[in-house]
Amino acid sequence: MPSVFIKTFGCQANKSDSERILGDYFSRGYTETQKWQEADEIVLNTCSVRQSAEDRVRGFILNLNKFLSLTGKKKPKLILTGCMLHFNEKEIKDLLPEVDEILPIAEVGFNQKAIRKDHRSAWVPISTGCNSFCTYCIVPFSRGRERSRPPEDIIKEVENLAKDGFKTINLLGQNVNSYGLEKSGINLRKLYMDKDSFSANSIPTNQSQYKKPTDLPPFVELLKQISKIKDIEKITFFTSNPWDFWDELIEEIASNPKIDRFIHLPVQSGSNRILKLMNRGYTRQSYLSLVKRIKAKVPDAVFGTDIIVGFPGETDADFQDTLDLIKQVGFKVAFVARYSPRPGTASFKLFSDDVPAKIKKERWEILDRIANKNNLAERPQIP
Ligand code: SAM
Ligand code: SF4
Numbered sequence: 001m002p003s004v005f006i007k008t009f010g011c012q013a014n015k016s017d018s019e020r021i022l023g024d025y026f027s028r029g030y031t032e033t034q035k036w037q038e039a040d041e042i043v044l045n046t047c048s049v050r051q052s053a054e055d056r057v058r059g060f061i062l063n064l065n066k067f068l069s070l071t072g073k074k075k076p077k078l079i080l081t082g083c084m085l086h087f088n089e090k091e092i093k094d095l096l097p098e099v100d101e102i103l104p105i106a107e108v109g110f111n112q113k114a115i116r117k118d119h120r121s122a123w124v125p126i127s128t129g130c131n132s133f134c135t136y137c138i139v140p141f142s143r144g145r146e147r148s149r150p151p152e153d154i155i156k157e158v159e160n161l162a163k164d165g166f167k168t169i170n171l172l173g174q175n176v177n178s179y180g181l182e183k184s185g186i187n188l189r190k191l192y193m194d195k196d197s198f199s200a201n202s203i204p205t206n207q208s209q210y211k212k213p214t215d216l217p218p219f220v221e222l223l224k225q226i227s228k229i230k231d232i233e234k235i236t237f238f239t240s241n242p243w244d245f246w247d248e249l250i251e252e253i254a255s256n257p258k259i260d261r262f263i264h265l266p267v268q269s270g271s272n273r274i275l276k277l278m279n280r281g282y283t284r285q286s287y288l289s290l291v292k293r294i295k296a297k298v299p300d301a302v303f304g305t306d307i308i309v310g311f312p313g314e315t316d317a318d319f320q321d322t323l324d325l326i327k328q329v330g331f332k333v334a335f336v337a338r339y340s341p342r343p344g345t346a347s348f349k350l351f352s353d354d355v356p357a358k359i360k361k362e363r364w365e366i367l368d369r370i371a372n373k374n375n376l377a378e379r380p381q382i383p
Helices: 012-027 051-071 089-095 151-163 218-227 247-255 272-277 284-297 316-329 346-350 357-371
Strands: 003-008 041-046 077-082 121-125 168-172 234-238 262-264 302-309 333-338
Touching (some): 012 041, 012 168, 168 218, 218 234, 272 316
Parallel strands (some): 003 041, 041 077, 168 234, 262 302
């Protein structure tokens, strides 16, 4: 039987996609090998969030080339999927000529059976893509527009997981709060950054992604349905952005003991000036007031976050605002990244990457030390 080796770079969304890619290979009669040197096919499930992630893909291919020239072995078929598909086919051919085939993840589909290594806790995708267009982020280009998976398909998968003995379900999407709302057609963070008309002044503040639905938000409805599945004991979700975190969701967390008290709520910066340039659509005040509203209803809530240091133009004063915010919230875990300009994004086009690498590193070290100081031993494994 032919064998496949899947190399996954980047976040939990990619790890979850790789489980379904492996399922697809199994359904076609392949076996999995843990040794890329022995594989007939190698799938590279790539990340593009930072330049360093793309460099690692190139590094893998260079190693493969070296191995092939030393051993004289036949080259395995090389398949590229994941976020590097923000490049078009020609660009990929120029950049990575060794790639034989491109696999858009939509071809595998949400409903392909996933092959999971963990047998108690399962990652279940509920949506893919993103409509938020934070100025620094490649995801809306690499994964395309937000698309929600039908609730009945999600429930069916979770019911089957419960039958197979899974106890924890981790719901996955770039912005889970807005699950099911893209069909409403009212996207308030619409493509402000249409290439020609976009300027820094056109970045909106304090905008939700969608207009609040008059009924229960579909994500809250989904949580209620999944909670009814008897043998599921714990439900977590990633990522909840600070927009569209409506009171109904807070009420649901407060009243539903199956929902985990860990809430991942990426803030990215504590400076209003930088948040606006990032197109995050909230202010530090509205973020802090959301945290306060959650803590009031869910006193045992704990928070995780993502922060970018060294965004273009970030001054010492902006950085101090971020430090101040993280001290106020007291995050359990913070994933701190140094800004990496991504070609094609709005911040790449509009701003120069002007914070020196040395300053980015210093800010990164300070934040990482302060934000993560008490919890290194128990950092939750999240995207
Ligand atoms: N949708 C999630 C969100 O909004 O937080 C996750 C998006 S992204 C895959 C994960 C994290 O990567 C972001 O929260 C951000 O901190 C970081 N990131 C994205 N683009 C970046 C860039 N250009 N440079 C540095 N970090 C970046
Ligand atoms: Fe990227 Fe912003 Fe979408 Fe998260 S919400 S995936 S940071 S564009």
